[in-house]
Amino acid sequence: MYTTTTLFLQSQLQSPFSSFSHSSNPFPYTSTLHHSPLSIFNPTRSLSLPATANYTNNPSDLSLTATTSDQKLLTLLRQRKTEEAWILYTHSTHLPNTTCLSRLVSQLSYQNSKSSLTRAQSIVTRLRHERQLHRLDANSLGLLAVSAVKSGHVLYAVSLVKSMLRSGYLPHVKAWSAVVSCLASPTDDYDGAKEALKLFKSVTRCIRMFPDPDMAAESRPDTAAFNAVLNACANLGDSKMFLKVFDEMPQWGVVPDALSYNILIKLCCRIDRKNLLVFVLERVLQLGIPFCITTLHSLVAAYVDFGDLGTAEKIVQSMREQRRDVCKILRETESNLLQDFGTSHDDDEEEECVLRKLLPNLMNPSGNDPPLLPKAYAPDTRIYTSLMKGYMKAGRVADTVRMLEAMRHEDDSASHPDHVSYTTVVSALVKTGSMDRARQVLSEMLRIGVAANRITYNILLKGYCKQLQMVKARELLKEMIDDAGIQPDVVSYNTLIDGCILVDDSAGALALFNEMRARGIAPTKISYTTLMKAFAFSGQPKLANKVFDEMVNDRQVKVDVIAWNMLVEGYCRLGLVEEAKKVILKMKENGFHPDVGTYGSLANGITLARKPGEALLLWNEVKERCEVRKEGNKSDSPVPPLKPDEGLLDTLADICVRAAFFRKALEIVACMEENGISPNKTKFTRIYVEMHSRMFTSKHASMARQQRRVERKRAAEAFKFWLGLPNSYYGSEWRLEPMDGYE
Structure with missing residues (x-):
């Protein structure tokens, strides 16, 4: 959804350096601006916050007197000889001037390759160590942030933007909004949506601090920036924050567009309000916002997410019939929900008030006739594929395949299946274990010239791994590289490593991990934790500990509770309870609180070690965390609450019954019943009769x-x-x- 910013940057950066000023202000805290009309970022622009002017460098040390070396370096940069310029920089005995450094970082960033990004980062690192980071202008740092985002180094891009703000620089809106947009997208590595909100607030707060708004004009948030942060709110399901950001748009002279309301459709899905979808569509039409088919895409996808394939099919059918009264069709379909509007959500009046502010047309849901679409829209490939995904999720494989065949026979080429359509069919077949048929679909794609992509192969790899067919999975990986010319990514290797765990091949998992890094693919948090899982499950906790230490030293990932839990699991599988408790203690010292998974592993380790006394200590800690949860907001405990699951409580109860700790066993089963878990009385009766009847x-x-x-x-x-x-x-x-x- 948010590739628009990236595409815009690519189109605008075809010649970003032709208009660079040959001289620039070396002091980042002056208000001199050097405008450059042909580049999206002002190349020598240095904006400052008066309150942060704390540098004490001697101006004579930052002289702009061009040496022979600097002149030669600048000439190479003007001639686009970036490689030669880099070599000259590395052999230089002094630090080049501001113009050369900024332009070199900009051109390296623009190349968008791993090596060029590493080189640009090394320049920034050197300047930080020498306290000369102010020598780089806002344009070069902004381009570097965008390049880092494109390369997947989001955390580095975030730290770069924050560093710019701390140093008094304001990044161009296209730079910082690209970072926010990437953060807002769902990810497994960290809670990016919350970080996106923080970054947005930091940038806008700095912009407001400038006395002259014109000075920060190029950094002011635009519609794309607001849509990025609205997407973060939608992914969090935070309707109150969504309204707050939405209301802030007019303050910056920004008007919501169709994409803004498409994101509102996503929010309705996150907060489980299907009855609001028709009102979002009507609001777009009432405001006269330029309408496009993407809103219909979002609607079909939303109903598919709700599992309401019937309504999704009605929308598609109405489009096939060239009808414009989609709002009327949705009202008739959702008539029961509309009649009950305002009664089913009275338990959250604050949220209801928020929704009415976002959609004022909610005040009279059964009033005027529903508005018409500006014109009829025929369903395209994306619409059909969304419906196919719904069939796939519902397990309707035959309908998924039938839809693909119907798309192939459409007269309009805009409705023909693409690689996403075929990949959806492949995924549906893989879910049912029909790997041979899935491979046939892949062959069909290649035969008719629809290029399979990395996602298609990753789905097939996952299917083979789930069926424990690791030989075929490796053969497919080789075919993917050699025949299709598609390079695997970190998801490909994570899938294969997980497959090795299923067949108890920790050595194979390690070999794949090393192969991944040899190909220059950076491991993610999932890569590390999956490899740790391989060693933990194979009874090699020391090797899991080594992987953990390497993960700690990797600045591109963040250690989380899952990684700590893998360490605990490794020791507990061998019954090494004391070692596991040391890990948990260290975990707490590092600011992480054990979760249900941590306690569950420890309980299993206690069972294996036959140390029932440890179970009593563990239960006391679990019980204390449960009490915090009962007290809710009234508790001032620094320890977060805990919601125990069936596995943890059943294991603890089992230990206590076998050890004849009946009082504690009664406390545990009472906790199970309070949390809606039915204790296994049959099992406990058998244990009592066999062990304690006499x-x-x-x-x-x-x-x-x-x-x-x-x-x-x-x-x-x-x-x-x-x-x-x-x-x-x-x-x-x-x-x-x-x-x-x-x-």
């Missing part, structure tokens, strides 16, 4: 010992009462052996 039957115990057993006996009787076994509460005697005179 408890307290000795007639030769001393009086002191008998008195010490009174409390345990009372707990045992209470537990028998919970199980439904005969107990002292009923006044009947519990015996395993038959009474005299009975078989």
Whole structure:
């Protein structure tokens, strides 16, 4: 959805250096501006915040007197001989001037290759160490941030933009909005949506601090920037923040466009408000916003996400019939929801108020006639493919394949299947385990000239790995590289590494990890944790620890609870409870709190080590976290609340019953029932009968010992009462052996 910014940058950066000024202001805290009309970023522009002017460098050290070396370097840069310029820079005995450094970083960033990005980063690193970062202008740093985003180094791009703000630079809106846009997209590596909101607020706060708005004109947020941050709000499902950002648009002279309302459709999906979709469409038409088919794409995709394939099919059919009254069709379809509007969500009046501000037409849902589309729109490939994805998710493989065939016979070429359509069919077949048919579809794609992409091959790789066909998976990887000319990515290797875990091949997982890095593919958090999982599951916790240490040293990823849990799991699978507890202690010292997965692994380790006393300590900690959850906002505990799952509580209860800790067992089963978990009474009854049915039957115990057993006996009787076994509460005697005179 947000590739628009990137494409715009590519189109505008065809010749970004032809208009560079040959001299620039070396001091980043002056207000002198050097405008360059042919580049989207002002190449020598240095904006400053008065409050941050804290440099004490001697101006004489930053002289712009051009040396012979600098003149030669600048000549090479003007001639676009970036490689020769880089070599000259590396052999230079002094730090080049501002113009040369900025232009070199800009041209390296523009090349968008891994090596050029590394070189540009090395220049920035050197300048940071020498406290000369102010020698680079806003244009070069902005281009470097965009290049980092394109290369997948989002965290570096974020740190770069933040560093610019701290140093008094304001990045061009195309630069910082590209970073926000990438952050706003869902990712597995970190919570980018929240980071996108923080970055947006930081930039706009700095812009507001400038006394002269014209000075920050090129950094002011535009519609694309606002749409990026609105997308972050939608991905978080935060309707209140969405409204706050939406209301801020007029303050910057920005008007919402069709994409803004498409994102609002996504928000409706996140907050489970299907009845609002028709109102979003009507609002777009009422405001007279230039309409495009992408809004219909979003609508069909939204109904597919809700699992309402019937309504999605009606929209598609109405488009096939060239009808313009889509709003009327949706109103008739959603008539029950519209009649009940405002009654089913009274429990959140604040959210309801937010939605009414976003969609004022909610105030009279059954009033005027629904508006018409400006013209009829025929369904295109994307519309049909969205419906195909719905069939795939619903397990309707036959309908998915049938839709593909129907698209192939359409007269309009705009409706013919593309690589996404074919990939959807491949995915549907892989989900059902029909790998041979999936490969046939791939062959069909190649035969008719529809190029398969990396995603298609990754889906097939995942299918083979799930079926434990690792030989075929490796053959497909070779075919992907050699025959199709498609280079695997980190997802490809993560999939194969996970497949090695399924066949208990930790050595193969390590080999694939090393092969991935040898190809220059940077590991992600999932790569590290998956490899750690391979070693943990194969009983090699020390190797898992080595992978963890390497992950800590990798600045491109962030260690999270999942990584710590893999360490705990590795030791617990061997029953090494003390080592696991040391990891948990270190985990807490680093600011991470154990979650259900951490406690679950530890409970399993305690079971394996046969240390029931440790289970009591673990239960006390779990119980304390559960109490924090009960207290809610009233608790001032620094420890976050915990919602236990069935696996953790069942394991703890099992340990306590076997160890005859009946009082604790009753506390645990009570916690299970409070959390809507049904305890397995049949299992616990069997354990009690097999292990404890003859408890307290000795007639030769001393009086002191008998008195010490009174409390345990009372707990045992209470537990028998919970199980439904005969107990002292009923006044009947519990015996395993038959009474005299009975078989």
